[in-house]
Amino acid sequence: xxxxxxxxxxxxxxxxxxxxxxxxxxxxxxxxxxxxxxxxxxxxxxxxxxxxxxxxxxxxxxxxxxxxxxxxxxxxxxxxxxxxxxxxxxxxxxxxxxxxxxxxxxxxxxxxxxxx
Amino acid sequence: xxxxxxxxxxxxxxxxxxxxxxxxxxxxxxxxxxxxxxxxxxxxxxxxxxxxxxxxxxxxxxxxxxxxxxxxxxxxxxxxxxxxxxxxxxxxxxxxxxxxxxxxxxxxxxxxxxx
Numbered sequence: 001x002x003x004x005x006x007x008x009x010x011x012x013x014x015x016x017x018x019x020x021x022x023x024x025x026x027x028x029x030x031x032x033x034x035x036x037x038x039x040x041x042x043x044x045x046x047x048x049x050x051x052x053x054x055x056x057x058x059x060x061x062x063x064x065x066x067x068x069x070x071x072x073x074x075x076x077x078x079x080x081x082x083x084x085x086x087x088x089x090x091x092x093x094x095x096x097x098x099x100x101x102x103x104x105x106x107x108x109x110x111x112x113x114x115x116x
Numbered sequence: 117x118x119x120x121x122x123x124x125x126x127x128x129x130x131x132x133x134x135x136x137x138x139x140x141x142x143x144x145x146x147x148x149x150x151x152x153x154x155x156x157x158x159x160x161x162x163x164x165x166x167x168x169x170x171x172x173x174x175x176x177x178x179x180x181x182x183x184x185x186x187x188x189x190x191x192x193x194x195x196x197x198x199x200x201x202x203x204x205x206x207x208x209x210x211x212x213x214x215x216x217x218x219x220x221x222x223x224x225x226x227x228x229x230x231x
Contacts, residue, residue, distance in 0.1 A: 031217065033217075033218065033219075035219070042221060042222075042223050042224070043207065043219075043221035043224075045218035045219065045220070048217060048218055050217075056216070056218070059218065089159060091159075091161065093161075093219075095217075103149050103166070103211065103213075103217075104151070104163055104166060105163075105219060106163070107153075107160060107161035107162075108160070109158065109159050109160045110159045110160070112159070
């Protein structure tokens with residue numbers, strides 16, 4: 001596709017359930033990022049993948065959060081035992097690591113998660 | 117740690133007029149990037165303009181330009197000839213040139229365009 005895609009667009013879940021959020025980056029982009037946007041915390045970095053390197057997980061808020069990136073492309077962010085404070089918009093972005101505009105991150109439309 | 121501050125939670129401007137959104141940041145690094153992103157109600161973050169810290173010349177993209185003052189750690193966005201489609205949340209963001217590539221965002225400014 002032409003841009004970063006994310007699914008689902010919206011997700012409603014019950015407290016305590018697990019959820020999986022998917023991100024499909026721009027073809028050819030080797031770097032992938034997850035951010036969280038919430039009313040109380042603004043935009044926060046969660047995790048960063050670059051090629052085959054170990055991901056930078058420094059932004060994950062708790063061990064209930066995990067992410068993987070298969071085949072250097074699609075990424076899944078998993079939240080286990082969801083809590084109400086996990087309600088937020090989860091944004092994915094991707095970027096090139098070389099060439100023109102390699103520093104620019106291109107964002108997907110986000111997944112709005114609501115935990116009841 | 118780097119921080120980005122946007123002191124104007126909301127701004128409004130008449131259509132066709134000019135508006136300036138403010139952003140200041142704090143860093144001890146000398147090499148970094150600065151960005152302005154726009155987020156309309158559709159939620160998708162759209163890059164408006166970017167600036168490399170080593171460049172003294174201010175970046176411009178059509179009706180959008182920045183005033184980058186490195187010593188003052190200031191990075192304001194000027195929108196000329198404002199259009200209804202410019203209505204959105206605007207976020208200022210910082211990224212190191214080398215090393216940790218995460219974006220650090222400000223809290224955003226909601227821009228309203230008055231017809």
